[in-house]
Amino acid sequence: MSFGISNFLDSLKSAFLYAPVTLKLTFITFVISLILGTIVATVRYYKIPVLSQFFSVFVTVYMGLPTMVALILYNLIFMTFYNDVAKALNINIPITDINPIIIGYFTLILGTTCSISESVRGAFRGISKIQYEAGYSIGLSKVKTLTRIIYPQMVPILLPGLQNSLIGLLKASNLVSAIAVVEIMTGALLPSLLYYSYLEGYVAAALVYWLIGAFIELLAYFAEKNSGKYLKKGTV
Amino acid sequence: MGNYFSFERFIYVFPKIISNVSVNFHIVFWSMLLGTILAVFVAVLRLKRIPVIGQILGVYISFMRGTPLLVQMMIAFYGIPIVFGSLFMNAFGINLNRIEPVIFVEIAIILNEGAFLGEIFRGAITSVPYIQTEAGYSIGMTGAQTFTRIVLPQAFKVAIPHYGVDLVGVFQNTSLVFTLGVVDILGKAKTLGAATGHTLEGYVAATVIYITFSLLLKGAFILIEKKLAD
Amino acid sequence: MIELVGVKKSFGKQEVLRDVSVKVNNGEVVVILGPSGSGKTTFLRCINFLERADSGILKFDGKEIDLKRARKREILDVRRHTAFVFQNYGLFAHKTALQNVMEGLTQVQKKSKAEATKIAEDALKWVGLIDKKDFYPSQLSGGQQQRVGIARAVALKPEVILFDEPTSALDPELVGETLEVIKNVAKMGITMIVVTHEMSFAEDVADRVIFMDGGVVVEEGKPDEIFYKPKEERTRQFLSRIIPQDSYVI
Numbered sequence: 001m002s003f004g005i006s007n008f009l010d011s012l013k014s015a016f017l018y019a020p021v022t023l024k025l026t027f028i029t030f031v032i033s034l035i036l037g038t039i040v041a042t043v044r045y046y047k048i049p050v051l052s053q054f055f056s057v058f059v060t061v062y063m064g065l066p067t068m069v070a071l072i073l074y075n076l077i078f079m080t081f082y083n084d085v086a087k088a089l090n091i092n093i094p095i096t097d098i099n100p101i102i103i104g105y106f107t108l109i110l111g112t113t114c115s116i117s118e119s120v121r122g123a124f125r126g127i128s129k130i131q132y133e134a135g136y137s138i139g140l141s142k143v144k145t146l147t148r149i150i151y152p153q154m155v156p157i158l159l160p161g162l163q164n165s166l167i168g169l170l171k172a173s174n175l176v177s178a179i180a181v182v183e184i185m186t187g188a189l190l191p192s193l194l195y196y197s198y199l200e201g202y203v204a205a206a207l208v209y210w211l212i213g214a215f216i217e218l219l220a221y222f223a224e225k226n227s228g229k230y231l232k233k234g235t236v
Numbered sequence: 237m238g239n240y241f242s243f244e245r246f247i248y249v250f251p252k253i254i255s256n257v258s259v260n261f262h263i264v265f266w267s268m269l270l271g272t273i274l275a276v277f278v279a280v281l282r283l284k285r286i287p288v289i290g291q292i293l294g295v296y297i298s299f300m301r302g303t304p305l306l307v308q309m310m311i312a313f314y315g316i317p318i319v320f321g322s323l324f325m326n327a328f329g330i331n332l333n334r335i336e337p338v339i340f341v342e343i344a345i346i347l348n349e350g351a352f353l354g355e356i357f358r359g360a361i362t363s364v365p366y367i368q369t370e371a372g373y374s375i376g377m378t379g380a381q382t383f384t385r386i387v388l389p390q391a392f393k394v395a396i397p398h399y400g401v402d403l404v405g406v407f408q409n410t411s412l413v414f415t416l417g418v419v420d421i422l423g424k425a426k427t428l429g430a431a432t433g434h435t436l437e438g439y440v441a442a443t444v445i446y447i448t449f450s451l452l453l454k455g456a457f458i459l460i461e462k463k464l465a466d
Numbered sequence: 467m468i469e470l471v472g473v474k475k476s477f478g479k480q481e482v483l484r485d486v487s488v489k490v491n492n493g494e495v496v497v498i499l500g501p502s503g504s505g506k507t508t509f510l511r512c513i514n515f516l517e518r519a520d521s522g523i524l525k526f527d528g529k530e531i532d533l534k535r536a537r538k539r540e541i542l543d544v545r546r547h548t549a550f551v552f553q554n555y556g557l558f559a560h561k562t563a564l565q566n567v568m569e570g571l572t573q574v575q576k577k578s579k580a581e582a583t584k585i586a587e588d589a590l591k592w593v594g595l596i597d598k599k600d601f602y603p604s605q606l607s608g609g610q611q612q613r614v615g616i617a618r619a620v621a622l623k624p625e626v627i628l629f630d631e632p633t634s635a636l637d638p639e640l641v642g643e644t645l646e647v648i649k650n651v652a653k654m655g656i657t658m659i660v661v662t663h664e665m666s667f668a669e670d671v672a673d674r675v676i677f678m679d680g681g682v683v684v685e686e687g688k689p690d691e692i693f694y695k696p697k698e699e700r701t702r703q704f705l706s707r708i709i710p711q712d713s714y715v716i
Binding site: 070077172175205210 | 240298299301302303304305306307308310311314315318408409411412415422435436439440442443446447448449450451454
């Protein structure tokens, strides 16, 4: 066994070919989780009865569950119960026609929502009470005070955490390879399967992930530069 | 649901699976121990801003943080025997293709932790205000004295919560090792499932075990933090 | 006219307001004085529902509102006809001076952007800060921030402006410029309720002074009456600590 350059280039090409699968999974999950996570955090911040207690227990417990375990469990539950549920609901799509990536979406959204909700809760703590009062005092409603005053002020506080979440999500999306979704890593391995030589595939996959990760960091850098203007002292 | 999930089977597999949690803790223990030592070197070297070494460490950290652990494990598993195989064969008579996969898993996690913990330590050290160092100098301490007696104890307090979160993360990351054939909690659940034809109970057991130990570890660190705060 | 009747408020076991009633006529400037912990700030905050009173009635704008049971709609209505100037300025940290003044005009009063900009610029001109309109609060001095806060309040053309110790967070040399602006607001004929420690300011602008202590109104009257002929012993004690005796040469 050794490292074959041409195998490696084949793997790299194949990895890039499947990069959109990973990118789509990462970004769609991120956007949905950001919205849901903000809602969960807001419900908990305002201590809305029943819901806030439920979320607080759920998030705490759920953060103890590794993504891989959740993924395998949900996949298994899906495989086990799909036929019965589909029959009961008169769905005629055979299980083989369903892309397992939906399990991936479900798992990643649930996990990321929990972790982002914790970041947003932290950001709530970073905003002083007087900002709410100032909003109320000029006659803004509660919702408007949130959307126009509080959430925008959270952006620079949240950015570093969100950048971590996004890169974490990019890496976690790799786990859907365990439920037969072809993404960057499994894509990179396709040529390897022909040659029975895997190292090239994994190195190629690593490179592509690394590149996307660097791109996200670049994006976050510019976002941070632009969003935190109001925090800086000195003249404009 | 009765056909798919039986409580009797759950009770039957649970003790068999939880007994393998020792495999996960073995990985956590060695990875954290050696990873912490590596991380101290990484942090101190990065803070010294030595040319070339600083850049190399920057690339190393960026790679470890930017690529999935599963891919890193696989590269360790397939790559180390290729790169170091003949060296180890000739020098020590060890065939790297024969050693247990758990070793490669641990190497991958140690390297990973060197980067993650390294950044945590570096952040903690830089978080101590410079006036603390100046105060140390002002009473006649040497640079080394100031670092070990004034800066480090304060940095330690800052690092502890992050260290706890990281440790729970490493425990959760052990959920990947079954993909390399290591028989940990998930690996055991998988083999039991293959043997009995009933997989769900085993994975539910693994879920319960993971959540319980994660929360216990997290709780332990909160206690440590509280102790340190007093 | 704005009138509060029987306002009570406790924080836990501590009774901060025990039955406070105050009536303020249109265009009147009322200054509330009192030692810290007397409940004067809490009283002011209850008017704007920043604090929920335990009981009491607010008569305002031809309506009677139960301070404890007020509905969302009623609260919003009160807030839209009053403005509040905070001790710590309370500017929106992520908005420039101009945007701070515009926010209520566009979002609450639904004015067009052009109109809101015009009003906001006029207001900033009026407090002498038009050259700072694109500055963020973090780039302004305390006195400048407070003047933007006053501009924000005035621009909304409220019926009443509530001032909560508007100068007590300022460095001494910045107090003057801010008080000057508040005096100008008083000249406009807007109804004002001002909680402050600035005696000379109270003497200059107040139509009436209310002295509060221990959660009740101890005494009220014209500034000269309160300052020079206080009826109550508690008022006398308070004033003797605040007004430097030797500054009056007879």
